[in-house]
Amino acid sequence: xxxxxxxxxxxxxxxxxxxxxxxxxxxxxxLASPGISNLExxxxxxERTTGVHSSVPLxxxxxxxxxxxxxxxxxxxxxxxxxxxxxxARAIPYDIGHLSLAEGASTITDxxxxxxxxxxxxxxxxxxxxxxxxxxxxxxxxxxEQILDGYLNSAYFGDGAYGIASAxxxxxxxxxAHLDLAQxxxxxxxxxxxxxxxxxxxxxxxxxxxxxxLRSLVRDGYATSSQATRxxxxxxSVRSGGSLAPLNAVVVASQPAVDPxxxxxxxxxxxxxxxxxxxxxxxxxxxxxxxxxxxxxxVLVVLAGAVTTTNAITAI
Numbered sequence: 530x531x532x533x534x535x536x537x538x539x540x541x542x543x544x545x546x547x548x549x550x551x552x553x554x555x556x557x558x559x560l561a562s563p564g565i566s567n568l569e570x571x572x573x574x575x576e577r578t579t580g581v582h583s584s585v586p587l588x589x590x591x592x593x594x595x596x597x598x599x600x601x602x603x604x605x606x607x608x609x610x611x612x613x614x615x616x617x618a619r620a621i622p623y624d625i626g627h628l629s630l631a632e633g634a635s636t637i638t639d640x641x642x643x644x645x646x647x648x649x650x651x652x653x654x655x656x657x658x659x660x661x662x663x664x665x666x667x668x669x670x671x672x673x674e675q676i677l678d679g680y681l682n683s684a685y686f687g688d689g690a691y692g693i694a695s696a697x698x699x700x701x702x703x704x705x706a707h708l709d710l711a712q713x714x715x716x717x718x719x720x721x722x723x724x725x726x727x728x729x730x731x732x733x734x735x736x737x738x739x740x741x742x743l744r745s746l747v748r749d750g751y752a753t754s755s756q757a758t759r760x761x762x763x764x765x766s767v768r769s770g771g772s773l774a775p776l777n778a779v780v781v782a783s784q785p786a787v788d789p790x791x792x793x794x795x796x797x798x799x800x801x802x803x804x805x806x807x808x809x810x811x812x813x814x815x816x817x818x819x820x821x822x823x824x825x826x827x828v829l830v831v832l833a834g835a836v837t838t839t840n841a842i843t844a845i
Contacts, residue, residue, distance in 0.1 A: 554658055565666045568679060571645040575683050579691035584682040587674050590693055590705040593751075595677065597710075597717035600745040603637040606677070611638035611668030612661055639664045641680045681705075686716060687723030700728065702768045710752060711760045714742040715773075732773050736761070739773075743781045757781035795838030802830035 576584065587595070599606045605613055613636050642663040643649055647656060667676065686696035696719070697705045701712050708716070718738035719726050728735040743757035758781045765773040806827045814820050 565646070565663060565670055568645070568667070568671060568675070572679055572683060575645060576692070579683075579685075581682065581692040581695060583694060584678075584692065585694045585705050587678040587681070590681060591708040591713060593710045594693065594705060594708050594713035594716060595681070596749075596751040597713045597742055597746060598681065598720065599637070599677070600749045600751055601717045601742045602635070602640070602720060604745065604749055606637050607673055609636060609638075609668070611636055611642075611664030611666075636664065637680050638668050638676050641676055641683065642667055644683050645679070684720055685723055686719045687727050688729065698768075700767055710746075710756065711739075711763065711765050714746065714757075714760065715739045715765065718742045728767050728773055729769050729771070732771070736765075736773050736776055740776065740779060740781060747781060754780070754782050791837050795834045795836070798830050798834030798837065802827040802834065805830075 572584065575581070603609075603613065605615065616636070639660055642660055646663050647660060671679075681693045683692060685691055686693070686700070688699055690696040690699040693705045693716070696716055697703050697708055697712070700716065701708070703712065715728060715735060718735065718741065721738070725731060726735045726738045740761055743752065743760060746752040747754050747757050758779070761779050761781055762775050762777055764775050767773065805823065809820060809823055814823070
């Protein structure tokens with residue numbers, strides 16, 4: 530009978546400890562998170578707080594607006610369970626490398642949960658765990674149509690406009706049902722940073738943000754490159770009386786799924802670090818301090834490679 534490696538028990542204990550450290554907070558967040566059976570009541574409460582006078586059924590919101598929001602805010606919305614595992618995998622190296630929680634792999638469900646259940650606050654690690662638990666529970670309890678409807682009627686679009694009805698009226702003097710591709714792509718772009726992309730005060734920034742939204746629509750097959758380019762080549766009138774100037778030099782095409790140069794660099798860094806780890810395992814240096822320093826350096830190089838690689842993958 531084969532004997533265990535002398536370090537196997539120690540490694541098993543470490544794995545069990547790490548598993549406990551990861552799983553226990555998730556279970557605690559699940560148990561501590563509020564109930565999710567009162568979505569409608571929470572929507573009504575937010576409408577009262579924000580001054581939204583009437584919500585709009587999803588069927589009365591233009592298809593172009595719904596597609597623009599999904600393509601920009603959560604391209605895998607119809608396939609995930611409130612948690613975007615691919616987005617999280619891409620975000621983890623960035624967050625570790627920058628010592629922050631800035632890259633959150635947010636989904637539409639996640640944003641709705643933050644607005645209605647977490648009072649807009651998910652910045653602490655504990656709140657992030659609650660956010661994940663609630664997003665999964667909401668996604669399994671409500672339909673995608675209910676979630677998208679709730680989000681569009683509660684999200685902030687800037688300039689004091691909460692909900693799509695207020696936003697469509699405030700920016701274009703239209704009802705949500707009559708928004709066209711140009712208007713929809715501009716409004717969808719406001720969700721990320723309503724003040725920074727306000728078309729009244731920052732028209733050029735709003736226009737370039739619209740280009741990003743149009744690229745997402747082309748990438749996901751909701752619009753053709755010619756349709757999107759026509760939008761950005763045409764001046765866009767807003768209710769304030771002004772208009773956003775066309776960007777005639779821009780051709781809107783889908784972003785490539787992979788940027789090859791940084792991808793190759795990232796893979797190269799990871800391969801070099803792993804090769805170094807393998808080499809010191811085969812022939813470890815005599816001084817322990819040197820061994821620890823090399824291992825730490827390799828871990829940092831792997832992390833840098835992971836960040837570079839995930840940044841190179843723009844659309845998966």
